[in-house]
Amino acid sequence: MSNRRSRQSSSALRISDDQMIDLVSKLCQLLPEIRERRRSDKVSASKVLQETCNYIRKLHREVDNLSDRLSQLLDAVDEDSHEASVIRSLLM
């Protein structure tokens, strides 16, 4: 069914079922929420995609926070200290 549909649909939207399933499963592994409430292949693709977007946004926020903290720490550290370099590397 979906193959038929995908063939009919535009190429941009075409994606094989296997691909989708594979990717979705991968995402499932990464997404903590979905992993926890695993419902044996009942997770719809749109749901997974939504969760992925949310998760990525969340990760971005985390990164921002950590960057802020690290930069603050860096300020508190001597510029030439080891720590500074470590921090910089982290931040980079």
Added chain:
Amino acid sequence: MNHHRHHFVPDFETDDDYVNANTNSSSSNLPRKPIIGEEEDGDLMELLWHNGQVVLQNQRPNTKKQPLSSSAAVKLHNGAPPPPLDHNLFIQEDEMSSWLHYPLRDDDFCSDLFFPAAPPPVPSTVRPPEPSSMRPPAPSPVRPPAPSSVKPAVRNFMNFSRLRGDFTGGNGRGESGPSIAKSTVRESAKVNPSATPASSAAREPDLTRRTDGADSRGAGDLGSKSAVDGGGAYTVGHNRKGKAVVTTERTSENLGASSSVASKSEIEPLETIVDERKRKEREEVGSTECRNEEAKQGRGSSSTKRSRAAEVHNLSERKRRDRINERMKALQELIPCCNKSDKASMLDEAIEYMKSLQLQIQMMSMGCGMMPMMYTGMQQYMPHMAMGMGMGMGVEMGMNRPPPPPPPFMPFPNMLASQRPLPPQTRMGGYPAVQASDPSRVYGPNQQFDPNSSQAQFSGYMDPFQQFRSLYPSQPPQFQNQAASYPSSSRVSSSKESEDHGNQTTS
């Protein structure tokens, strides 16, 4: 007016009842009716038109047979069934419940229910089913019960129920009924209460039905008009509230029996507005439902259902696809430098990006936690951290390839490499080089740094997301230079690494 209505009611009652009522009970009233009827008719006509033109109009087309009978009956009694009466008849028989015609008299029931102050319109004369008027909405199928309204209230009540049923049945066809009923109720107390608008009544709660039934049956009993009135009043109140209030059987009777109740007029205006609206709504709903159902059935249920199911399925499928596409677009926006139009590759990139983000965050958090300790010479912890991170990352990533036990650092790069089967990625390309370079930058100061393994591992961590980080706009400005220079730093670091190594060895 009420008086007039009362007189008329019997005239408008449905055939048998009507006639019977007229002959039997309303005989006395009959003589009055004709005369008054005319007047009333005029009044009634006016009223009908006033309240709801629909009533009259609808009535006409709907009630074909009844008018004949009613008119005949009327003629029998009054010998002059004026057209308005016909209207009333129409109304009564089809949709207008007799109660409509029944003046809203404050029979024991009604008055309490609806018009506490409403004086009985025609207490003296037969009490037309005031309730009928009171219940514009419900009474539709109420037949001209007036004649028999005298019968025990219970009966009337049953009549109403019957009428209700009729009403329900006629709902599909008798949309006008409710409207008519409404109008009639309002205006025509005199209209035969028995003629309850089927449509409106059907919708109405049980009471309506009951009333109708009672009306129809009791139509013949003019004597029971009073009862009907009470019932009518009851019905009206009921209708208004839209609840099947079976307060008293009598009310139903009244509604059914005495169509023309003067009090109706009183009640009508109050109820009319609300009832009309309700009735109209109901009508619409009912009519729509009836139509839909009929249409479906008429067209051949199977084919229609299938086509509809297919349409529904297509629609849902389309919605699902749209939703997925939306999410894909959003995801694409989130992933930096995603120039893939293909869904699959985009998803792959998303996966990698997510992993790298996770790695990065983990490292940074560890660095944050460790920073305070840097002062105390935590440099030696770095390798350990790297190790822990490597192991943790492996687990965190949910990789299916567990790191080989022995050199804790070793597995990480392997894992990372294995995770990235996508060769063309620049990340991959730069990976080995970065591997060499990163550690130098990170662990330069760490003299005790366990060189290769940890460095490699660490660089593995750094690399994936660092590429993204350079593109990620959230980087602190002060490090922009470093980030910008990162690509080149890999090369430089390699040289530095050698230096570091050299330093380490020397130190």
